[in-house]
Amino acid sequence: MAQHLPDTPAAQLTGSTGPIHAVSYSSSPGTYILTGSADRSVRLYNPFPSTTAPAIRSSSITSKQALSIPQGRLVQTYNAHGYEVLSLAVASDNHRFASSGGDRAVFLWDVSTATTIRRFAGHGGRINAVKFAGDGESLVVSGGFDTSVRLWDCKSSNLKPIQCLEDAKDAITTLAVFDKQVIAGSVDGRVRSYDVRMGKCTTDVIGASVTSLDTTRDGRTVVVGSLDSKIRLMDRDTGKCLRAYADSGFKNTEYRVQSILGGKEKYILAGDEDPEQPETGRLWAWDLLSGNLIKKINVPWGPEEGKKRVVGRDGKEKVRRNVVSCLAWREGGWGDQYCVGGTSGIVTVFGAL
Numbered sequence: 001m002a003q004h005l006p007d008t009p010a011a012q013l014t015g016s017t018g019p020i021h022a023v024s025y026s027s028s029p030g031t032y033i034l035t036g037s038a039d040r041s042v043r044l045y046n047p048f049p050s051t052t053a054p055a056i057r058s059s060s061i062t063s064k065q066a067l068s069i070p071q072g073r074l075v076q077t078y079n080a081h082g083y084e085v086l087s088l089a090v091a092s093d094n095h096r097f098a099s100s101g102g103d104r105a106v107f108l109w110d111v112s113t114a115t116t117i118r119r120f121a122g123h124g125g126r127i128n129a130v131k132f133a134g135d136g137e138s139l140v141v142s143g144g145f146d147t148s149v150r151l152w153d154c155k156s157s158n159l160k161p162i163q164c165l166e167d168a169k170d171a172i173t174t175l176a177v178f179d180k181q182v183i184a185g186s187v188d189g190r191v192r193s194y195d196v197r198m199g200k201c202t203t204d205v206i207g208a209s210v211t212s213l214d215t216t217r218d219g220r221t222v223v224v225g226s227l228d229s230k231i232r233l234m235d236r237d238t239g240k241c242l243r244a245y246a247d248s249g250f251k252n253t254e255y256r257v258q259s260i261l262g263g264k265e266k267y268i269l270a271g272d273e274d275p276e277q278p279e280t281g282r283l284w285a286w287d288l289l290s291g292n293l294i295k296k297i298n299v300p301w302g303p304e305e306g307k308k309r310v311v312g313r314d315g316k317e318k319v320r321r322n323v324v325s326c327l328a329w330r331e332g333g334w335g336d337q338y339c340v341g342g343t344s345g346i347v348t349v350f351g352a353l
Contacts, residue, residue, distance in 0.1 A: 005263060005267060005285050005294060005295055005297075006336075007295060007297045009299075009300060009348050009350060010337070010349050010351060011049050011069065011071065011353060012069050012070075012300075012302055012346050012347065012348050012349065013033060013035060013043075013045045013047065013071070013339075014071055014302060015077075016038075016039055016041070016043065016346070017037075017039040017345065018037050018038030018345055019037070019342060019345055020035050020036070020037055020325075020326060020342060020345055020347055021038060021084060021085060021086045021087075021101070021325070022034075022085060022086060022088045022099075022326050022341075023035050023088070024088040024328050025090070025328050025335075026094050027090055027091065027094050028092075028331050029331065029335075030337070031046065032045060032046055032075065033045045033047055033347065034088050035347055036087065036088050036101065037345070038345075040085065041078065041079055041081070041085070042077070042081070042085055042097075042099050043074060043076070043078070044078070044111075045072045045074055046072060046073045047072040047337070047339070047349045047353060048072065048353045049070030049073070049353070050071075050073050069300065071303075072349065076114055078099075080116050082102075083101050083102025083103050084101045084102045085099050085101040086101040086102070086126065086127065086129075087100045087127065087128060087130045089130050089131050089132050092132075092137060093137075095110070095111055096108060096110060096117065096154075097111060098130045098131075098140050100127035100129070100144075102126045103126075103127075104123045105119050105127070106118075106120040106127060106130055106142045117154075118159065119159070120150075120161070121159070122160065123142065123144040123145075123146050124144075124146035125144050125171075126145045128144055128172060128174070128256070129144075129175040130142045130143075130175070131176070131182075133196075138153065139153060139162075141177060141182050142175075143173070143175045144171065144172055145172075146171075147166060147168045147169065147172060148164055148166045149164075149165040149166075149172055149175070149184050150165070151163040151196070163196065167192055167203075168186040168188055168190065169188040169190075170209075171187045172184050172185070172186050173186060173209070173212075174210065174211060176213040176214060176215050179219060180196055181193055181195055181196070182194045182196060185211065185224065186210055189205065189208055189209055190204065190205055190206065190210070191203070191213065192204075204234060204239040206224055208226040208228035208230070209227040210226050211225045211226060211255075212226075212256070212258045212259045212260075214260045216261065217265065217332070217333075217334075221234060221235055221236060222234050222236055223259055225252065225257065225258065225259035225270065226252075227253050227254070228252075229246060229250055229251050231244070231259045232245075243288075243291045245268055245270075245286040245291055245293075247293055249296075250270070251272065251273055251274040252271075252272070252273055253273070255273045257270065257271040257325050258325060258326050258327045259271075260327050260328070260338075261329070262329040262333045263333070265333060266288060268285070268286045268288055269283060269284070269327060269329070269338065270284045271283060271284075271325050271326070271327060271342065272324060273321075273325070274321075275321065275322060275323070275324075277298075278320060278321045279320055279321075280299065280300060280301065281299035281301070281322035281323065282298060299324050299342075299348050300348065301320075301346065302345075302348075320343070320344075321343060323342045324341070324342040325342040325343070326341045327339070327340045335351075336352040337349060337350065337351035338350055338351060
């Protein structure tokens with residue numbers, strides 16, 4: 001019997017004029033959602049809608065019914081990036097957040113004033129991932145196209161990195177932080193765990209390019225997404241693959257598609273780059289312990305007026321694919337709500353509001 005997993009769209013967050021590359025909840029209790037977009041903006045939403053509409057099940061969504069999904073409320077827009085926003089991290093006090101993308105700099109923001117406190121520049125290419133770390137979240141960690149992981153001191157007036165880790169042979173795509181350790185996933189097919197205090201690096205070979213990392217709460221295992229259409233649960237002590245999650249219909253060979261833990265670590269939830277119906281995105285959910293596929297969840301594109309007509313060089317209208325690539329679960333996977341975004345530019349919220 002399938003475990004309960006929210007599969008009914010509760011709200012949608014609109015306003016972006018390009019694909020959504022990053023979503024993040026505010027820290028506990030996770031009332032707000034931040035989005036990072038290709039349109040160079042970061043937006044803060046309250047997903048609780050200002051108006052109500054009848055709920056519909058995702059398994060039976062049509063384009064007309066998608067109009068009935070209530071819209072969350074835009075609270076603030078943060079504009080400073082000159083290029084796409086690819087990653088977001090929120091501090092535990094909810095007073096600050098960090099963002100990164102094509103600017104080759106990490107932006108540290110004050111939430112209430114909507115201004116940048118610091119801008120850490122030094123990467124030689126776009127910055128794919130950013131996380132808070134250290135005592136009192138005094139550090140920001142970034143990983144980028146230039147193959148480096150850099151640590152920045154938020155409290156220092158010195159804007160140069162305090163440490164630069166350059167073991168990867170290709171771009172850093174994703175980061176995770178646990179205790180005093182920084183975990184980096186790379187296109188070179190490796191997951192590297194750095195003990196920053198001891199100066200140690202442990203490398204686990206995945207093979208295919210790594211696109212996503214998410215650690216369990218105890219830090220003993222990490223969920224690794226990669227471009228061979230597989231998700232792996234890895235033992236961090238032994239480097240052993242404890243379980244693999246896949247399906248003949250699940251495809252992830254080209255894009256950076258996120259996979260996360262949710263439902264108090266009952267589920268692994270992942271996006272999909274090749275949905276059966278191009279304009280309807282798809283989520284996959286596996287049982288963490290058994291590895292069994294629990295559910296496939298449809299993700300509607302969004303309001304009809306938000307759809308842009310794309311015409312190719314041949315003058316014919318292109319088929320739009322709703323690739324769900326970024327996901328976040330409230331309270332680090334322990335809350336009662338999650339949200340997803342991707343090429344549609346709309347963020348869809350599932351679960352309790």
